[in-house]
Amino acid sequence: MIPPAPKKSHLKADSNFLGNIQISVCQYFPFIEDIMNGMKWDWIDLLILFSIIITVLVTIVTYEEARWVGHAVAGSFSLILMVIIMTTGGMLTGRLRRRENVRIFPLHRKVSIWFSLYVIGVFFFGLAVTASHGEPVLTSVHGLFGLVVAVLAAAQVISSLIIRNRAPLKGAHRIIGYLLAPFLTLQVIIGVYAAVIGTGREVALLHSLIGGISLLLFAWIIVEIRYPGPKSPDRAAIAGYIAALLNVIGCWIIGGYNYLTVYRGNIRGIILSGPQPWAHEIVMEAKEHIFLFLPVVSIMLALGLYTVTRDRALMEEAQIRKALIVTAGLAFFMVILMFVMGSTISNAALAAQGGEQ
Amino acid sequence: MRPSGVVRFTSYCIAATVTIFLIGLLTIVHEYSGQFRQILVSLTGHHWTTMSILTGLIFIGLIFIFSVASRSERIAEWMKADKPFLWSVLLVIVTFLMTGLNLVVYILHYF
Numbered sequence A: 001m002i003p004p005a006p007k008k009s010h011l012k013a014d015s016n017f018l019g020n021i022q023i024s025v026c027q028y029f030p031f032i033e034d035i036m037n038g039m040k041w042d043w044i045d046l047l048i049l050f051s052i053i054i055t056v057l058v059t060i061v062t063y064e065e066a067r068w069v070g071h072a073v074a075g076s077f078s079l080i081l082m083v084i085i086m087t088t089g090g091m092l093t094g095r096l097r098r099r100e101n102v103r104i105f106p107l108h109r110k111v112s113i114w115f116s117l118y119v120i121g122v123f124f125f126g127l128a129v130t131a132s133h134g135e136p137v138l139t140s141v142h143g144l145f146g147l148v149v150a151v152l153a154a155a156q157v158i159s160s161l162i163i164r165n166r167a168p169l170k171g172a173h174r175i176i177g178y179l180l181a182p183f184l185t186l187q188v189i190i191g192v193y194a195a196v197i198g199t200g201r202e203v204a205l206l207h208s209l210i211g212g213i214s215l216l217l218f219a220w221i222i223v224e225i226r227y228p229g230p231k232s233p234d235r236a237a238i239a240g241y242i243a244a245l246l247n248v249i250g251c252w253i254i255g256g257y258n259y260l261t262v263y264r265g266n267i268r269g270i271i272l273s274g275p276q277p278w279a280h281e282i283v284m285e286a287k288e289h290i291f292l293f294l295p296v297v298s299i300m301l302a303l304g305l306y307t308v309t310r311d312r313a314l315m316e317e318a319q320i321r322k323a324l325i326v327t328a329g330l331a332f333f334m335v336i337l338m339f340v341m342g343s344t345i346s347n348a349a350l351a352a353q354g355g356e357q
Numbered sequence B: 001m002r003p004s005g006v007v008r009f010t011s012y013c014i015a016a017t018v019t020i021f022l023i024g025l026l027t028i029v030h031e032y033s034g035q036f037r038q039i040l041v042s043l044t045g046h047h048w049t050t051m052s053i054l055t056g057l058i059f060i061g062l063i064f065i066f067s068v069a070s071r072s073e074r075i076a077e078w079m080k081a082d083k084p085f086l087w088s089v090l091l092v093i094v095t096f097l098m099t100g101l102n103l104v105v106y107i108l109h110y111f
Helices: A017-028 A030-037 A043-062 A068-093 A104-132 A141-161 A167-196 A202-226 A232-272 A278-290 A293-310 A312-316 A318-353 B005-032 B034-044 B047-069 B073-078 B084-110
Strands: none
Touching (some): A043 A104, A068 A104, A068 A167, A068 A202, A104 A141, A104 A167, A141 A167, A167 A202, A202 A232, A202 A293, A202 A318, A232 A278, A232 A293, A232 A312, A232 A318, A232 B047, A278 A318, A278 B047, A278 B084, A293 A312, A293 B005, A293 B047, A293 B084, A318 B084, B005 B034, B005 B047, B005 B084, B034 B047
């Protein structure tokens, strides 16, 4: 029987003491070697590093006044990683076009490992934040659901790092992966809901959730147009129609109703009498007008995608594809800007009420 | 003549760019002109509601105008209707510009 070829490793048999310890440790714990072999820094590592730094900074800055914000930021970065995993997964299964000269599987694996570690980290971070405020842990729906998501993420990362022959687990890995996407989205929604429920801001919550869904739809459109497969124009167009509808009905009409009734009748006065009146005078006053750009951009995007579905040859035009990506990117940016401005206004209202956040 | 897909696409992009420019400009004007603000309020009861309706009407109107105008090859050429990417970049620039200007106006107003 031919012995298996030795596994390639970037770890060298250094003569120094630390090098020998490193190799000894890797012999007993092969997943550490896997991690180190994968430690060739690229854009995804930088994204992770950036997200960790931002999460820590936001947590420190908002810990006293809005303790849930750091956890929410971490959840949002998890969603971004999830979109990358779904994109690379779609390329592996052939639903999306692969980029030439790019090995997708290592990228998919690396992002999946980071994602799982990040989700587990966010779960323990949430537990720590809850416990540090003297509240019981794992009693809320958000906490218990977080446990489920963390366990699924752990199952994914352990199978990726420890088990050498993963072929028999492919089906289970795929099912857990498909489950994690809606579970994580639901978990973020439950988390946001838990943060604002009972504060009289349910309409604002609905407004924000619809904005969040449209954010994912714009990201989806960018992915479909950037890596087009045979059915990409149809899927992108459906995403575009839903995003435009959500922006017009969900954000414009519901948001407008919330602004003209709940906000003007109650919250505006609270903010103006609180410690951050600028949140209304500058942020809200600007937001209510800047927001009007978003439905225009999203309707324009939906019309553009409709044009592409009517004339398939347009997808071959680099100018059109680039224009669609730029427009979807603009809509994505505008939704994030609205989120940031909306969060600033909400926090100013809570700060003025002096309540627990 | 029925315009090509590229020209139709560019017409939507131009309509969005001009709409955002006009709405951004109207916002600045209504912030400095009490009389104009009063006119907006008198139309629907709140200036924001009027601005929202105006946004929809201007956008729909401009889509119609640019779509019809681009049927003429001469006008389509003048509009650079064969350059959708250029217009999408202009859309981004105009949106950022009007967003920034609106913010500056309210910051100046506050201080």
